[in-house]
Amino acid sequence: MRLRSLSRVRNTLGFRLTLWYSAIFIVSSVILFAVAYIFLTASVRDNQKDVQSKLRKYLSVAQRGGIPAVERAAGDRRNTFFVRIVDPGNQTVFLSNPQLWDKFDVKPLHDQPAQGQWEYFPAKSDADVLELTSADLPDGYVLQVGKDIEDRKEILEDFRETIVGVMLPMILIGLAGGTVLAFRATRPIRNLIDTAQSVVDTGRMDARVPIGRSGDELDELAELFNRMLERIEILIKGMKEALDNVAHDLRTPMTRLRGIAEMALRSDSRRSHDQREALADCLEQSERVLTLLNTLMDISEAETGTMKLDLVALNVSDLIEEIVELYEHIAEDKDIAVSFDCPKNICMTADRNRMRQVLANLLDNAVKYTDHEGSVAIDAYEQEGQIAIRVRDNGAGIPAAEMSEIWDRLHRGDASRSQPGLGLGLSLVAAVVQAH
Secondary structure (H helix, E strand, C coil): HHHHHHHHHCCCCHHHHHHHHCCCCCCCHHHHHHHHHHHHHHHHCCCCHHHHHHHHHHHHHHHHHHHHHHHHHHCCCCCCCEEECCCCCEEEEEECHHHHCCCECCHHHCCCCCCCCCEEECCCCCCEEEEEEECCHHHHHHEEEEEEEEHHHHHHHHHHHHHHHHHHHHHHHHHHHHHHHHHHHHHHHHHHHHHHHHHHHHHHCCCCCCCCCCCCCHHHHHHHHHHHHHHHHHHHHHHHHHHHHHHHHHHHEEEHHHHHHHHHHHHCCCCCCCCCHHHHHHHHHHHHHHHHHHHHHHHHHHHHCCCEEEEEEEHHHHHHHHHHHHHHHHHCCCCCEEEECCCCCCCEEEEEEHHHHHHHHHHHHHHHHHCCCCCEEEEEEEEEEEEEEEEEECCCCHHHHHHHHCCCCCCCCCCCCCCCCCCCCHHHHHHHHHHC
């Protein structure tokens, strides 16, 4: 069990991010220390180049002005070099900065100096070293120039010890920083996983992912996931309501079918007229059920993009005139005046039968819910490359509270329940138009 838990942790994104961050941080620190060590090594290297340059300078001064000129040039207190002039008898005739020379054990200097070679003399009280070289001057004099250097080995050793002492805290800081950053970076993903797991376990679609304030890509993903859950919740709710409505709407015609059939079977009458009337009622109710199912299938095909459209060039004016003629007799029975206004030259590419369904449903609703001696008007116009068809009536209208629900399947407002219908007309209109 413990091995399985460790394996699961190793496979997590947070663990990999922690390792990557820690590795990058530690490697970067090691490289930084290595570069610092190289620069430190270079900075505490011996001063031979500087000493040789200063020696050549004093030799040039000696050639131009003799030993007194060298003494004047080297006697400046700002001079940090050790300068000594020795006479042919190996006696010191000039010594620059005597207080600096006192720091070192200069007794060996009374011996005959090695010409052109480097000599090293330790300090009396610390680890510094005096680095010295010599050159011949005219008349047997010897010029010695040197500079003190710190104990390079000791400095580098101290630095290495410091690096070793610092590396362990740096590794701990890298691991801790990697863990914190990985935890913060993967928090939106964990929230997303927890919410998805909650939906899977409980089946409730009202769960939402907490959204942070950073506004980064992960927050956008969480917001998109919440919108998807909201959309799914709405669709599931609509499906449940649609199934409830379908069950309710199917119950009435199916009950009537059963009642008519039972009455026909129980009746002792053998008159063919009664039987034909019962069969006609059964046919009417079955046709209602079939129309309901076919309309639901058409809406589903249109909404899912699987509806086959036979697109042809249509004259909008002719199409509207055809639908108006179809409903003129129904409108005359209610003394409703139906008029239309559409330029003859407006054309569109659409499926003729589907667009006839759209206009027929709209006009049927307008006539059905317009009072006696009312009016219905249809007009079409072209605007900014699009065609608009508008159906207007002076009926009771749709309450504002129901306006957002009129496109839902099987929705019927309170005012429309007294009228025959399936509650699918406007849903079919919206789906067909959207399919186009």
